[in-house]
Amino acid sequence: MEASWGSVNAERGWYVSAQQPEEGEAEELSPLLSNELHRQRSPGVSFGLSVFNLMNAIMGSGILGLAFIMANTGILGFSFLLLTVALLASYSVHLLLSMCIQTAVTSYEDLGLFAFGLPGKVVVAGTIIIQNIGAMSSYLLIIKTEFPAAIAEFLTGDYNRYWYLDGQTLLIIICVGIVFPLALLPKIGFLGYTSSLSFFFMMFFALVVIIKKWSIPCPLTLNYVEKCFQISNATDDCKPKLFHFSKESAYALPTMAFSFLCHTSILPIYCELQSPSKKRMQNVTNTAIALSFLVYFISALFGYLTFYDKVESELLKGYSKYLPHDVVVMTVKLCILFAVLLTVPLIHFPARKAVMMMFFSNFPFSWIRHFLITLALNIIIVLLAMYVPDIRNVFGVVGASTSTCLIFIFPGLFYLKLSREDFLSWKKFGAFVLLIFGILVGNFSLALIIFDWINK
Known part of the structure; x- marks a missing residue:
């Protein structure tokens, strides 16, 4: 079977697929990939913890922005778009895993190298770095904005002058004391328990x-001051809309793409999975995406049905405005902030790996280099979180550019390039649809967002 499957390029260490595996062979690993997976996983991460890690990579600040998206697309419009993005995200992971099996490549960056040489690797690594920095900075932006307010709600009197109510000070302390130490861990599987805690917070x-x-x-x-001011007298404002389109609808697909992006963490989690196989990792992915979809949809639906057209671009702000000093709301704020916080170290792993593969791929592992790159990434995301004014800007730009590339464009393009199937096969047709969808959505959404900025 080894001879019929392909041959090994000894110089580069690639396993080149000579033909597509048959249906019954699809779950077997190529010898090089099997050795690589066994080398990297010791002793291996369980199915459940892998699901939690992947869900933690998927779910973060996106959960706070989807109610705003539902308000600008309508319940049915939102449901259709969210389900479409979730299914396409799962299918693109399927393509990534198929290419991983065929080529024995264990990183997204090497898939780019395998498909288009060094330029492909640089483009993928650069996209991953930009996307993950955008994601981490958006999470820290929420921490900076909401954490002081969450603490203040537990206090009485005027504490505005105290350091622990200053968002930037708290942000620096949290990054130094929590994010940086967790991000320094050598393997992504070590974060499985913090990821499970994050899931229950969500x-x-x-x-x-x-x-x-x-x-x-x-x-x-x-x-x-014990006076009640009514924001709206229109009872129509309290009727949910099934379909709705406005200039803010341009942020819908980018935000959803941002909210389901886990592709940079797929292969690192795959490498550390117990008894790794394509089918097992696909089951991990499908479970994580399905659970994330459920939590996303419920949160967005009831968040929208609470505030309707007055829903904030970041959902927690609405509860702070209309239910100040509510104990349950104050508690859940802290929980969601910790959940968002625990996602940041997880995203550090693929970002750091992309930097390593772009600049230091031929060097052996070094703890000094590991430490310095993690520190540099931490400084960059803290600075961005301090000076970005609106989380919607991060969702929109990052989602329309890098997220659509990593979820839709790259998996489709790489599969079309690497697969030896007939172009009329269902998989190649699906890859082509994924590619075209990503290009159209990314360019159209980015153009509308820029147009919206210009008008403002």
Whole structure:
């Protein structure tokens, strides 16, 4: 079977597929890939912890922006778009794993190298670095904005002058004390337990969003100094819209793409999975994406049904405005902030790996280099989090550019280039659709976002 499958390029260490494996062979690993996976995983991460790690890579600040997207697309429009993005994300992972099996490549960057040589590797690595830096900075932006407010709600009196209510000070302390040490861990599997904690925080958040839907009246009111000011008298504002389109709808697909992007973590998690196989890793992916879809949809739906057209671009701000000093809301704020915080170290891994592969791929592992690159990434994301004014800008630009490349464009393009199947085969046709969809969505969304900025 080894002879019929392909041959090894000894100079580069690549396993070149001479033909597509038959249906029954699809789950078997090529010898080089099997050795690589066994070398990297010791003793291996369980199925459950791998699901938690992947869900933690998927779910983060995106959960806070989807209610705003539902308000600008309508319930049915949002449902269709979210389901489409989730299915395409799962299918693109399927293509990545298929290429991984065929080529014995264990990183996204090497797939780019295998398909288009050094320029392909540089483009993929650069895209991963930009995307992950954008994602991490968006998470830290939420920490900077919401963490001081969450602490202040537990206090009474005027504490504005205290250091622990300054967002930038708290951000630096958290990054130095929590994010940086966790990001320094040598393997992504070590974060499985923090990822499971993050998942339960997200579930608690979704539950509270459901419960608090009946605690905020519609039309919305604000309470200041025991006086009630009504925001809107229109009862139509309290009717959910099934379909709705506005200039803000341009942020829909980019934000969803951003919210389901886990592709940079797929292969590192695959390499550390117990009993790794394509089928087992695909099951991990499908489980993680399905659970993430469920939590996303529930949070977005009940968040929208709470605030309707007045929903904030970052959902927590609405609860701070209309339910100040609510104990449950204050508690869930801290939980979701910790969940978002615990996602940042996980995303450090593919970002650091991309930097390593772009500049130091021929060098042996060095703890000094590992430390310095992690430190540099930490400094960059902290600076971005300090000076980016609106999380929607991060979602829109990063989602429309790098996220669409990593979810749709690159998997489709690489599969068309590397696969030896007939072009009319279903897989190649699916890869072509994925590629075209990514190009259209990315360019159209980015153009609308830039146009929106110009008008403002």
